Amino acid sequence: MRKLTGLCFLTAILLASSANAQSMFIDQGDPSTMSVTAGGAFGGGLYGGGLNLAYTYRGVFDVGLDTSFSHFKSGRYNNLNAFDFAPFINWQIVRTDADETPVSVTALFAFEKVLYGNNGPVAAPDGWGMVLGATAYRKFEIGTSMLLIPELVVAYDFMYTRFYSNALDQNGPTVGDSSTISAPPSESKHSVRVLAKANLGFKSGDHVLTVTPYGGYQGFFGTVVGLTVGYVF
Numbered sequence: 001m002r003k004l005t006g007l008c009f010l011t012a013i014l015l016a017s018s019a020n021a022q023s024m025f026i027d028q029g030d031p032s033t034m035s036v037t038a039g040g041a042f043g044g045g046l047y048g049g050g051l052n053l054a055y056t057y058r059g060v061f062d063v064g065l066d067t068s069f070s071h072f073k074s075g076r077y078n079n080l081n082a083f084d085f086a087p088f089i090n091w092q093i094v095r096t097d098a099d100e101t102p103v104s105v106t107a108l109f110a111f112e113k114v115l116y117g118n119n120g121p122v123a124a125p126d127g128w129g130m131v132l133g134a135t136a137y138r139k140f141e142i143g144t145s146m147l148l149i150p151e152l153v154v155a156y157d158f159m160y161t162r163f164y165s166n167a168l169d170q171n172g173p174t175v176g177d178s179s180t181i182s183a184p185p186s187e188s189k190h191s192v193r194v195l196a197k198a199n200l201g202f203k204s205g206d207h208v209l210t211v212t213p214y215g216g217y218q219g220f221f222g223t224v225v226g227l228t229v230g231y232v233f
Contacts, residue, residue: 043224
């Protein structure tokens with residue numbers, strides 16, 4: 001079994017990485033692969049990093065786990081840290097290779113659990129969410145050693161957060177006032193994620209160096225830009 005290992009910059013609390021279908025770098029029917037990716041990112045008032053572990057079945061399915069750590073510098077969760085765990089699956093619904101047309105389409109789903117920290121002296125909030133959407137991409141071969149894969153990611157983004165305290169002395173922003181400390185609110189949010197990516201692959205024998213600049217709107221965290229770098233072998 002071939003293995004795919006990459007080092008990359010991730011979009012924090014992302015699931016942008018789960019939307020990054022590893023199977024696009026191999027042809028349908030090729031031997032299955034394993035992958036690991038790691039790195040860091042910034043945007044939308046936060047910065048952080050993460051680790052992704054995945055298995056790709058013959059260029060058709062990707063299943064794996066995204067984990068990430070983020071620190072918020074502004075907004076609703078200012079001063080808090082977040083640990084995110086997100087199992088995911090990608091399914092190549094329509095698959096075309098470099099000499100075919102028009103595009104490939106991948107369905108994606110991820111479920112995420114978020115644990116917040118750094119909210120002393122009181123309990124930090126926690127939450128869960130899901131991302132459901134699709135990616136569309138087109139693979140172009142440039143010469144014999146380079147791949148260009150433009151990609152568009154569009155997904156529905158849901159997040160539920162439970163707060164455990166309205167104390168005025170917590171490190172994160174308060175969610176009420178001291179008169180409601182016994183009944184802090186919870187909140188449910190609905191948003192979208194739209195990312196454009198330019199996946200570049202540089203082949204050397206059976207190995208591929210990948211470089212992917214990207215940018216777009218990242219759900220609850222606003223505009224993001226980033227870069228992924230990986231190595232396939």
